[in-house]
Amino acid sequence: MTRIEVSLKKLEDRSYSIFVGHRCLAELERILSELELKGSVFIVTDDNTNELWARKIKKHLEHISECVKTISIPPGEEQKSLRTIEKLARKLINMEADRTSTLVAVGGGVIGDITGFLASIFLRGVAFINIPTTLLAQVDSSVGGKTGVDLVEGKNLVGTFYQPRLVFTDVDFLSTLPREEFLNGMAEVIKYGIIMDYDFFEFLEANVEKILGRDPDVLVKTVSHCCKLKRNVVEDDEKESGLRRILNFGHTIAHSVESASNYRVKHGWAVAVGMVAATLIAVGREIIEPDDARRIETLIGRFGLPVSLPENLSSELIINGLSFDKKRRKGVLHWVLPRKIGSVEVVTGITRGEIKNAIEKLQGKSL
Ligand SMILES: NC(=O)c1ccc[n+]([C@@H]2O[C@H](COP(=O)([O-])OP(=O)(O)OC[C@H]3O[C@@H](n4cnc5c(N)ncnc54)[C@H](O)[C@@H]3O)[C@@H](O)[C@H]2O)c1
Structure with missing residues (x-):
């Protein structure tokens, strides 16, 4: 040969x-x-x-x-x-x-x-x-x-x-850009603060009105900072074999919410509730302090993004949709959960009960 x-x-x-x-x-x-x-x-x-x-x-x-x-x-x-x-x-x-x-x-x-x-x-x-x-x-x-x-x-x-x-x-x-499309992007902006940059999260807290008013100087700072943060992740893990996974924070439940609603819920809206849901799971596991969790929910809400789910999207429908998430590897769902503002961990083995509990809290109740 x-x-x-x-x-x-x-x-x-x-x-x-x-x-x-x-x-x-x-x-x-x-x-x-x-x-x-x-x-x-x-x-x-x-x-x-x-x-x-x-x-x-x-x-x-x-x-x-x-x-x-x-x-x-x-x-x-x-x-x-x-x-x-x-x-x-x-x-x-x-x-x-x-x-x-x-x-x-x-x-x-x-x-x-x-x-x-x-x-x-x-x-x-x-x-x-x-x-x-x-x-x-x-x-x-x-x-x-x-x-x-x-x-x-x-x-x-x-x-x-x-x-x-x-x-x-x-x-x-x-x-x-229509307001709805602008907010779609804001969900991803807030995500960067939660997963990897406490100072940026504080910057967002201090600039909600300016950002919503599309102040150009604040937007240049916001967009360029997000690009740098994503650049850092991508340089480390171009093909998503490890670190890049943290960018999926909020997206596991978001994809399921989008499909359960027949895509009537916009992606950014779904990511916003997905981030609150992941935070609730983290609270339940005592991974994150309730005060940090409340700050996350409050910032998402201040931008006009949802922090609760409509009653007609049942927890069963959302949980069943999770199995179709493409981020599932070898039958295991990887959850990105916040540890504190600016830091997350990737966790497996979240039970159906924990997810159901978080979704039901999102349906009307607050953190
Ligand atoms: N490649 C990646 O890493 C990555 C990451 C996240 C999302 N995505 C993909 O991005 C897509 C969503 O992108 P999107 O949210 O930008 O949606 P989009 O491209 O559909 O744009 C949303 C709407 O805004 C309009 N629009 C665009 N710019 C405008 C402007 N300046 N003023 C007025 N209207 C404007 C568009 O015509 C469209 O109607 C999805 O397909 C998603 O899968 C890809």
Whole structure:
């Protein structure tokens, strides 16, 4: 038998920068010119963000490439499908995209996930730039290189790890974001404080009104700090084999609440109650002091996010939904529970009774 070694040890450097600012679109040309992109540029956006922002961004991109084209798709999670990927790939071929082309996502997490995935597989990989326009995309989905689409069987089941060449964030984009979408992102922002940064949690407590009033200076501080925190986690654990798991705080119950409500409960809302539920389980196990737990619940509530569940979402329905959570490994659910503000631990073996108890407390009662 002949043995042939295929040696691929040379590590590819996939480092990139995230730029965060306010009214900084004019700097886009200078920043992008440093990347020395060569070919045509394709903006992928949705019909909302095309009207609001992508047209403006296109004008700036025309300074770095002679050929800049836009592909706009309808907004919404339904677009995150393999069908959309095929349609977009065929469109790119018909528009004469080649291996030197760059795909630029302008939109929320849906557009970022679709465009990143497409960039990772189109012609076996082309350059990808992310310009996130929702708070959730700016603080979460644009950092870390997870891309993908949904299947009927569940969310994000097909995808890749593919890092962008650059992320460009202007908090001015958030000025047009509906309140509900803004709060969706706030749930993730609060999560960072609880899981890994006490000082940031205090910063949020001190700046609730300014953040809700979308004060640009406070937003730049908030978004850039969240990006740094997620950067720290991702640098340590790019492919989610360990530390990155702590980012799932609140998400175990959240996914189940979302599906039990037939996705009528928005993701950020579900994460908010999921974080309170995980905190209640931690209180029950005496992992966290009740005072810290109350502060967590209070901050979530001050931002206008829910800290209780509607009675019609039964604990049975939510608990049964847990078994479909993709974060289950080898039949074991990993729970991220707060130890104190700024620190969490990953726990297994939480009983059905503990979960039921926490959910029932959420249905009307407070901590
Ligand atoms: N890749 C990751 O690591 C990661 C992490 C978290 C979430 N996600 C994914 O992100 C997606 C959710 O992202 P999202 O919350 O940004 O939702 P989204 O992309 O659906 O955007 C929400 C809505 O806001 C509109 N919008 C976007 N920017 C706007 C702006 N500046 N002004 C006005 N309207 C604007 C969009 O058109 C859309 O209607 C989910 O598919 C989720 O799975 C991915």
